[in-house]
Amino acid sequence: MSTTTKRAYNFNAGPSALPLEVLQKAQAELVDFQGTGMSVMELSHRSATFEAVHNEAIANLRKLFAVPDNYEIVFLQGGASLQFSMIPMNFLTEGKRANYVLTGSWSEKALKEAKFSGEAVASVSTKENKYKNIPTEVEVGENDAYVHITSNNTIYGTQWKTFPETGNVPLIADMSSDIMSKPVDISKFGMIYAGAQKNLGPSGVTVAIIRKDLLESANTNLPTMLKYDTFVANNSLYNTPPTFGIYMLGEVLKWIEAQGGLEQVAKNNEAKAALIYDAIDNSNGFYYGHAEEGSRSLMNITFRVADEELEKQFLKEAEEAGFVGLSGHRSVGGCRASTYNAVPTEACQALADFMKAFQAKHQ
Amino acid sequence: MSTTTKRAYNFNAGPSALPLEVLQKAQAELVDFQGTGMSVMELSHRSATFEAVHNEAIANLRKLFAVPDNYEIVFLQGGASLQFSMIPMNFLTEGKRANYVLTGSWSEKALKEAKFSGEAVASVSTKENKYKNIPTEVEVGENDAYVHITSNNTIYGTQWKTFPETGNVPLIADMSSDIMSKPVDISKFGMIYAGAQKNLGPSGVTVAIIRKDLLESANTNLPTMLKYDTFVANNSLYNTPPTFGIYMLGEVLKWIEAQGGLEQVAKNNEAKAALIYDAIDNSNGFYYGHAEEGSRSLMNITFRVADEELEKQFLKEAEEAGFVGLSGHRSVGGCRASTYNAVPTEACQALADFMKAFQAKHQ
Ligand SMILES: Cc1ncc(COP(=O)(O)O)c(C=O)c1O
Ligand SMILES: Cc1ncc(COP(=O)(O)O)c(C=O)c1O
Ligand SMILES: [Mg+2]
Ligand SMILES: [Mg+2]
Ligand SMILES: [Mg+2]
Ligand SMILES: [Mg+2]
Numbered sequence: 146m147s148t149t150t151k152r153a154y155n156f157n158a159g160p161s162a163l164p165l166e167v168l169q170k171a172q173a174e175l176v177d178f179q180g181t182g183m184s185v186m187e188l189s190h191r192s193a194t195f196e197a198v199h200n201e202a203i204a205n206l207r208k209l210f211a212v213p214d215n216y217e218i219v220f221l222q223g224g225a226s227l228q229f230s231m232i233p234m235n236f237l238t239e240g241k242r243a244n245y246v247l248t249g250s251w252s253e254k255a256l257k258e259a260k261f262s263g264e265a266v267a268s269v270s271t272k273e274n275k276y277k278n279i280p281t282e283v284e285v286g287e288n289d290a291y292v293h294i295t296s297n298n299t300i301y302g303t304q305w306k307t308f309p310e311t312g313n314v315p316l317i318a319d320m321s322s323d324i325m326s327k328p329v330d331i332s333k334f335g336m337i338y339a340g341a342q343k344n345l346g347p348s349g350v351t352v353a354i355i356r357k358d359l360l361e362s363a364n365t366n367l368p369t370m371l372k373y374d375t376f377v378a379n380n381s382l383y384n385t386p387p388t389f390g391i392y393m394l395g396e397v398l399k400w401i402e403a404q405g406g407l408e409q410v411a412k413n414n415e416a417k418a419a420l421i422y423d424a425i426d427n428s429n430g431f432y433y434g435h436a437e438e439g440s441r442s443l444m445n446i447t448f449r450v451a452d453e454e455l456e457k458q459f460l461k462e463a464e465e466a467g468f469v470g471l472s473g474h475r476s477v478g479g480c481r482a483s484t485y486n487a488v489p490t491e492a493c494q495a496l497a498d499f500m501k502a503f504q505a506k507h508q
Numbered sequence: 509m510s511t512t513t514k515r516a517y518n519f520n521a522g523p524s525a526l527p528l529e530v531l532q533k534a535q536a537e538l539v540d541f542q543g544t545g546m547s548v549m550e551l552s553h554r555s556a557t558f559e560a561v562h563n564e565a566i567a568n569l570r571k572l573f574a575v576p577d578n579y580e581i582v583f584l585q586g587g588a589s590l591q592f593s594m595i596p597m598n599f600l601t602e603g604k605r606a607n608y609v610l611t612g613s614w615s616e617k618a619l620k621e622a623k624f625s626g627e628a629v630a631s632v633s634t635k636e637n638k639y640k641n642i643p644t645e646v647e648v649g650e651n652d653a654y655v656h657i658t659s660n661n662t663i664y665g666t667q668w669k670t671f672p673e674t675g676n677v678p679l680i681a682d683m684s685s686d687i688m689s690k691p692v693d694i695s696k697f698g699m700i701y702a703g704a705q706k707n708l709g710p711s712g713v714t715v716a717i718i719r720k721d722l723l724e725s726a727n728t729n730l731p732t733m734l735k736y737d738t739f740v741a742n743n744s745l746y747n748t749p750p751t752f753g754i755y756m757l758g759e760v761l762k763w764i765e766a767q768g769g770l771e772q773v774a775k776n777n778e779a780k781a782a783l784i785y786d787a788i789d790n791s792n793g794f795y796y797g798h799a800e801e802g803s804r805s806l807m808n809i810t811f812r813v814a815d816e817e818l819e820k821q822f823l824k825e826a827e828e829a830g831f832v833g834l835s836g837h838r839s840v841g842g843c844r845a846s847t848y849n850a851v852p853t854e855a856c857q858a859l860a861d862f863m864k865a866f867q868a869k870h871q
Contacts, residue, residue, distance in 0.1 A: 149547075150539055150540060151540055151543070151544050151545040151546035152545050152546075153544060155545075155546055155550055157550065157551070157552045158552070159552075159748065160544075160549060160550060160551060160552060160553060160748065160751055161550065161552075162550055163547060163549060165539070165552055166536060168547050168549075169539060170541045171538060172535055172538040175531060175534060175535040175538060176513050176531045176532060176535055177513060177514055180514070180670060181516060182513075182514045182515050182518075182830070183515075183516050183518055183525075184521060184526060184531050186526060186531075186710040186711075186756070187518055187520065187523060187524065187525055187526055188520070188523060189520045189522075189523060189524075189833060190523060190711065191838070192520075208842065220752075221629040222585035222586045222587065222590070222712065223585045223586050223590070223733055224585065224733075224747045224748050226732070226733050226746070226747035226748075227585070227586070227729075227733040227734075227748075229732075229733070230731035230733055232735065234731075254732075257732075258731055258732060261729075261730075262733050269615075283567075284661065295616050300746075327711075338747060344746055347752045348549075348749065348750055348751050348752070349555070349585065349712040349713075349749075349750030349752065349753055350712075350747045353627075366624075367624075368586075368592075368593035368597075368621055368624050369589070369593070369617075369620075369621060370586055370589050370590040370592070370593055371591075371593065371734075383589070384587045384588075384589035385522065385523065385589075385705055385711045386711065386712075387585075387711055387712030387750060387753070388523055388709075388711050388712070389709065389710045389711070389712065389714055389752065389753070390750070390752070390753075393549070398638070433722030440522070445822070467545070469544075469545075469546065470552055474591070475554070475862075499840050
């Protein structure tokens with residue numbers, strides 16, 4: 146495949162940029178996978194060829210993310226949004242309370258769904274501060290079934306830097322927008338979940354990592370497809386999984402490994418984000434960030450152009466210059482650059498340069 | 509792209525064969541979609557480019573399948589299996605009974621899930637006849653919320669030829685394994701649903717076609733992602749949809765149109781199935797079919813080699829000869845050839861020839 150492929154500067158919040166190498170490999174083998182005379186999409190999910198793809202993806206996820214043996218890894222459908230419902234259905238057991246830490250719109254939505262299953266509260270919220278920060282402490286109740294956090298707030302651009310202590314109460318994290326962007330001590334969590342479409346692959350696959358003891362004490366009287374145990378007991382092959390998405394996720398994992406694993410990926414992500422935050426911080430207030438400094442996300446950089454009219458102009462000129470996805474979420478406006486794993490350093494450098502040039506021209 | 513691509517004779521039951529032309533088009537534009545400098549997988553689901561893909565797929569489905577205006581078309585995740593749960597959650601309203609017609613394993617599973625939501629019964633079943641036939645009549649109760657059928661029984665190889673009359677009670681059909689294999693009078697149904705992975709595309713997308721009045725009287729107090737209205741009200745874009753799967757489904761629909769639409773596709777499917785059924789019927793009992801003649805599926809041809817030892821040999825030699833997916837479902841054994849839309853006539857001819865040659869050699 147040609148290496149002169151035209152590539153946009155893709156800062157989409159999700160679905161988002163995928164590694165060019167992964168796309169080129171998928172392209173090369175799209176019609177004939179491993180000499181089978183079939184596309185990977187045409188394989189039976191019960192065939193040895195597909196099961197190898199599937200199991201390799203799970204094994205690589207376990208290895209690269211250092212998932213301990215007492216955790217199950219499953220692939221689900223329905224996006225992180227369906228997890229908002231499945232988590233309380235499975236883990237909000239009789240007489241217990243679900244405890245949500247609100248740090249943005251996604252945590253609000255997660256809480257809303259929990260209320261269908263039982264008692265669910267927002268023990269802490271940074272809403273009054275316009276979700277500009279991550280709380281320094283959480284309040285854990287004795288009777289809590291779990292504490293739920295959003296590790297990275299895609300819309301507001303904040304991110305937990307250290308995870309809260311919840312004692313015996315399982316900590317559950319929606320890592321949709323920062324999963325595998327850095328090493329994480331999985332043993333601190335009861336469960337981690339994420340839609341694949343930001344750091345791990347195309348949309349249509351959701352990853353969940355669940356500590357085994359949570360599964361043992363989970364609610365059992367649930368519809369088959371809404372019970373985690375169905376996926377665990379059948380290695381995520383109870384029904385037809387999204388086979389192409391799992392294949393792509395597996396290829397992205399191999400790419401992460403080729404980058405040097407999560408230590409190196411984390412370093413790259415820090416350097417990438419610094420390029421853009423520096424352009425903001427050195428702008429003398431021409432640009433300003435939404436998040437407080439200690440809570441800044443390395444994945445979603447949210448900022449404003451101080452002059453509202455110029456902000457429109459900025460987004461317009463950026464688009465014309467080949468930058469994609471820089472408008473803030475429709476619920477908050479402003480600007481947002483999502484710099485997930487697969488967004489190359491050059492794209493971040495180009496954006497920083499563009500920001501500086503725009504400032505020089507217009508201020 | 510080369511037209512000499514090696515192609516297996518793919519008789520998989522699902523995921524299954526896709527049209528070569530569709531795969532080749534997807535391959536050609538996989539890295540750079542419409543000059544955007546992005547893969548279709550890297551587009552935001554809220555971008556104009558993706559929304560055009562999405563809306564074109566819905567519009568083409570409506571046109572080709574002749575879906576009347578009083579029906580909504582939505583794309584879901586979770587496979588047909590999740591629909592087994594969502595249907596009763598949404599449509600088995602207070603005080604009503606769900607009525608299931610059992611014609612195979614999939615209808616049994618659908619019934620099992622309905623029981624989580626309320627009263628659900630098997631009014632008719634052909635299990636005693638080993639699911640070799642489709643019933644000639646159904647029993648509709650006054651108090652039925654709906655009648656559920658499986659239009660094509662993927663495992664047993666039977667298919668409804670005319671659909672039952674259910675009067676004012678909505679008829680709901682799982683068409684996973686024969687959707688858009690022929691024209692259907694949609695107005696007879698309250699709802700039709702299908703996983704895409706047999707006739708419509710890769711796995712990971714589920715299509716539902718729902719009559720509007722069903723939505724109006726549906727249960728409302730449901731988790732957001734399990735309520736059809738969420739998908740209807742947001743044009744299937746409430747959360748991130750499986751974008752690549754929807755794109756592929758759209759391409760398959762264009763291919764169906766290029767074949768001459770469903771009238772022509774139905775003729776092709778009849779001719780394809782006849783090649784294989786003839787090989788069975790003209791074998792003097794060397795092969796025999798599972799389904800009774802009037803109930804035979806044009807999509808899944810289930811048969812046995814009368815001599816059990818020879819059956820093993822048949823499956824082994826077929827595999828060596830490049831035929832894929834001919835083993836019957838693990839729950840019933842035997843042989844099965846799935847001849848969905850995208851399976852070419854030549855593959856069916858090759859299988860019929862192989863069956864005759866095998867018989868000549870071994871009997
Ligand atoms: C943190 C977070 N959680 C949940 C979601 C919802 O994910 P999905 O669209 O896969 O349901 C998103 C989507 O952007 C997100 O960023
Ligand atoms: C008729 C029928 N219904 C339902 C299913 C289950 O579909 P899924 O795997 O998409 O959940 C299948 C799968 O083969 C099927 O053939
Ligand atoms: Mg998903
Ligand atoms: Mg947020
Ligand atoms: Mg599906
Ligand atoms: Mg069946």
